[in-house]
Amino acid sequence: MGRILGLDFGLRRVGAAISDSGRSIASPLEVYERGDEARDARHYRQLALENDVDLLVVGLPVHTTGREGELAGHARRWGAWLASVTSLPVRFTDERYTSVEADNLMISSGLKRQRRKALRDKLAAQILLQGYLDAGCPEEPSAPGPLADEAGG
Template sequence: MAQRIAGIDYGTVRIGIAIADLSVAIASPLEIYQRQTPDVDAKYFRKLAREEALVKFVVGLPVHLSGEESQKSYEARQFAKWLTEITELPVDLFDERYTSSEAEEMLQAANLTKKRRKAKLDALAAQIMLTAYLEAGARSEENPGSLG
């Protein structure tokens, strides 16, 4: 069975999700999850892990351009810890410094309306971050490429 990982663009309201099959190392946007209650969120991520046969999550770690962490970094780390606890899957943290701005540029170039860009932004940011993670050499459990 193929090993699949999910990339997470963490947000307090919306979470962008991308999926990659490690055998081909290509990330694709999956969806944007609208956060609800901790219990509903836990059910969603357990179901995602099961249905997608995930072996790992990669959560984007937002850091300042200087490399220093912020309040959002702390929240992303807490979310990653929670994700491990509820799914029992390993979670890597990966620097997502430029993913949202890169996703926004790509969507603007596609001439989408502001509403359509917003609807796609988080999943595309997750895809860009997961692609960067894969390109950094994180293609197998033996070589996870973890920064966290």
């Protein structure tokens, strides 16, 4: 069983985190500045190969209501593209609040704004991948839904 690469999708930058071989712990890996498709394809093929990756998990940016917006559509198309260029399966996972959680962790650690900006995306990727691992690496994602507070619970 290979490792899982978790990706915090962004239009300009993509944060990445990697699981351990036992698929229980996620660690931040990198922040990648997107370029043209050929360069990006080479990068992700190499990253998957170097890290013995056999599954990609892409964060799906959904609204607090659970509805998917325009950015979620971009993430889904990018995930499909990523699957085609790496020949690896892609799963999507809800990434609500991962960037906020990453920021809060870094603020409480005393990191300055510039340092937080440089780390945010890969820490958000670690948080979303850890959530996926903690959920037991589900084959099919549950449909994103409202948070308990919004559902009246």
